[in-house]
Amino acid sequence: MGMHVPFGNLKLRHRGILSLVFLVVLGGLVFGGGGYLGLFASVETFRAEVGPSVFVGVEQVGTYRKIHRVLHSEAEPALERQHIDLAGAKSAALVFHRLEKVKPEQRRCLVGIVADGESVQAVEPPLQCTVIPAREVVVARLSAHKSIAAFKAYRRIRDEYGRWLTDNGYRWGAPALEIYLSDGQVEFQVPIVRIGDQR
Numbered sequence: 557m558g559m560h561v562p563f564g565n566l567k568l569r570h571r572g573i574l575s576l577v578f579l580v581v582l583g584g585l586v587f588g589g590g591g592y593l594g595l596f597a598s599v600e601t602f603r604a605e606v607g608p609s610v611f612v613g614v615e616q617v618g619t620y621r622k623i624h625r626v627l628h629s630e631a632e633p634a635l636e637r638q639h640i641d642l643a644g645a646k647s648a649a650l651v652f653h654r655l656e657k658v659k660p661e662q663r664r665c666l667v668g669i670v671a672d673g674e675s676v677q678a679v680e681p682p683l684q685c686t687v688i689p690a691r692e693v694v695v696a697r698l699s700a701h702k703s704i705a706a707f708k709a710y711r712r713i714r715d716e717y718g719r720w721l722t723d724n725g726y727r728w729g730a731p732a733l734e735i736y737l738s739d740g741q742v743e744f745q746v747p748i749v750r751i752g753d754q755r
Contacts, residue, residue, distance in 0.1 A: 599698045599712040606745060607690040610675060611650050611733075612640055613668020614682045619660040623649045623667055623734075624702055631668040634683050642671035647736040650688070654728065670735060688733065693745040705742040706734070713746055725751050 614634055616626045627647060648670040653663045666684060677685045694717050696709035721727060729747030736742055 599696050599708055601694065601696045601712055601716055603717075603748070604693055604695050604745075605690065606693055606695075607688050608672075608674040609670050609688045610642065610673050610677065610685065611648065611666060611668065611670045611688055612642065612677050612679060612683055612685045613648075613650070613666040615664065615684060616649075616667050617662070617664050620649075620651065620663055620665065620706070621703070623665065626667045627736075630682070635668060638679060638683060640669070640677060640679065640683070642669060642673075642677070645669040645671040646738075649734045650686070651732040651734060652730055654730065665731075670733065688731075691729070691747045692749075693733075693747050696744045696746075697741055699739075699741050702736065702742060706744070709742070709744040710746075713744065717748070721748060727751050 612635065614626065614631045616622060627649070646669060648668065650666040650670070651663075652665055666686065668683070670688075674687045674689075676687060679685050694713050696713050698705055698709060700708060726748045727750075729749040732747070733745040734742065735745070
């Protein structure tokens with residue numbers, strides 16, 4: 557005669573198995589998806605002297621979350637139409653405002669390409685050309701989805717260098733430069749300026 561298993565115990569056992577399966581799937585999504593997006597990517601930071609460089613792009617006003625849509629839908633077609641081809645150019649955004657200082661709808665940036673040098677390019681609207689002078693920056697570099705990379709990079713820069721700036725007579729400058737490298741890495745350059753310097 558077979559062993560009798562109460563129906564209630566069977567339901568509890570099924571519920572426990574389903575819960576375990578759910579947790580395994582959820583863990584896979586979080587860790588697998590997080591790994592794919594770069595949620596757990598390490599951030600390399602260092603100080604450097606960079607520039608000068610030339611930036612050609614279109615103006616974007618509003619939340620910085622639109623940068624990549626503007627890059628592909630507006631900046632790249634405009635660059636192609638005007639046959640702008642800078643040697644060694646990389647896709648980039650020149651960000652004029654610190655996030656905590658300006659409301660999202662008022663944030664301004666240029667979206668396009670950046671290259672070494674300081675030769676001003678003859679462009680027509682909607683393109684603009686600006687030269688970024690040589691400057692000292694804090695660099696953060698990581699491999700992550702662009703939406704996560706900015707959050708991780710700016711937080712790491714602030715956490716690692718905020719106290720250093722205060723102790724060494726520096727302040728944060730502007731504009732910041734975001735460079736989208738072909739290997740999937742994103743590089744963030746935030747200028748630092750000696751206190752008293754008007755840049």
